[in-house]
Amino acid sequence: MTDDKQIAVYGAPPADVVELAPGATQFSPLMPGAAALEQQAEGSVKALTMLAPPGTLERRYVIALALRALAIGAPFTILAPNDRGGTRLRKELQAFGCVVEEHARRHHRIVTGTRPALLTGLDEALTNGAPRLLDDLSVWSQPGVFSWDRIDPGTEMLIEHLPPMRGRGADFGCGSGILAHAVLASPKVVEITLVDIDRRAIECAEHNVADPRARFLWADVRSADLADLDFVVMNAPFHDAGAEDKKLAQSFVQRAAQVLGKGGVCVMVANRHLPYEAILTPTFKRAELLIETGGYKIYEAHK
Numbered sequence: 467m468t469d470d471k472q473i474a475v476y477g478a479p480p481a482d483v484v485e486l487a488p489g490a491t492q493f494s495p496l497m498p499g500a501a502a503l504e505q506q507a508e509g510s511v512k513a514l515t516m517l518a519p520p521g522t523l524e525r526r527y528v529i530a531l532a533l534r535a536l537a538i539g540a541p542f543t544i545l546a547p548n549d550r551g552g553t554r555l556r557k558e559l560q561a562f563g564c565v566v567e568e569h570a571r572r573h574h575r576i577v578t579g580t581r582p583a584l585l586t587g588l589d590e591a592l593t594n595g596a597p598r599l600l601d602d603l604s605v606w607s608q609p610g611v612f613s614w615d616r617i618d619p620g621t622e623m624l625i626e627h628l629p630p631m632r633g634r635g636a637d638f639g640c641g642s643g644i645l646a647h648a649v650l651a652s653p654k655v656v657e658i659t660l661v662d663i664d665r666r667a668i669e670c671a672e673h674n675v676a677d678p679r680a681r682f683l684w685a686d687v688r689s690a691d692l693a694d695l696d697f698v699v700m701n702a703p704f705h706d707a708g709a710e711d712k713k714l715a716q717s718f719v720q721r722a723a724q725v726l727g728k729g730g731v732c733v734m735v736a737n738r739h740l741p742y743e744a745i746l747t748p749t750f751k752r753a754e755l756l757i758e759t760g761g762y763k764i765y766e767a768h769k
């Protein structure tokens with residue numbers, strides 16, 4: 467008899483904390499091209515290792531999806547840094563009906579067990595973490611997506627001061643698509659590509675930006691296939707896996723300069739304390755600070 471069940475990994479568990487089985491299928495929505503746990507058939511996974519995400523609703527949701535996908539009796543290893551949900555893992559798994567062991571290593575909690583025959587509380591976790599239409603904002607969103615239940619103040623400020631765009635462009639790190647939606651208010655925009663590394667963000671954006679001029683790309687901006695654009699807009703991320711990463715934000719700026727055609731414009735909002743001038747000035751022909759207020763700066767840079 468052939469064993470067609472999969473070995474699953476979710477995220478990038480540190481190699482010095484747990485050992486990964488070779489040939490595992492990746493299921494993180496933050497890794498373009500990965501499989502989706504939401505679509506995985508019940509009982510089709512024979513082992514799972516998961517670096518659980520920090521947000522409570524998101525974490526319980528993905529753990530519930532993982533338990534649903536695991537075959538009865540299949541082993542799991544779920545871990546998280548102590549201060550990013552790790553200390554809650556044991557209780558969360560017990561609440562789903564799992565008998566678990568807990569270990570501590572390199573500031574992580576590692577919880578191991580096997581998938582029980584009977585699971586409890588799965589439906590509630592799946593409902594609480596699912597994509598939904600937020601009535602107060604009229605926006606599709608999901609726990610785990612950037613600023614999932616409120617409009618980010620930086621985004622709001624950029625929308626307020628956004629010059630009208632024209633031609634073909636992109637929204638780098640589009641999130642649920644609020645900024646791109648505002649860009650499309652300009653009738654001179656011919657096309658906008660919404661790019662995000664988070665599949666869930668792209669799926670929400672597809673609901674939120676129902677415009678034939680919009681294209682959606684689940685990809686890393688740093689390697690996305692874009693060229694000769696007239697504009698790029700962005701509220702650039704400055705966190706990667708939770709840690710402040712100035713290089714990530716700077717690489718967004720460099721990538722914008724690469725994909726813009728001659729005369730192209732990049733409009734971005736940035737947190738005041740980040741050193742954007744240092745990268746904008748040598749990368750663009752001309753960079754101007756349009757406004758600085760409330761902890762944010764808006765720049766317009768021309769190629």
Ligand SMILES: C[S@@+](CC[C@H](N)C(=O)[O-])C[C@H]1O[C@@H](n2cnc3c(N)ncnc32)[C@H](O)[C@@H]1O
Nearest residue numbers: 612621639640641662663664686687701702703
């Ligand atoms: C500060 S949020 C802005 C989201 C949205 N534009 C808004 O204004 O609400 C940055 C976004 O960049 C995405 N992101 C982070 N790293 C990325 C990368 N390397 N490539 C593409 N998107 C990335 C995140 O998933 C997040 O949605």
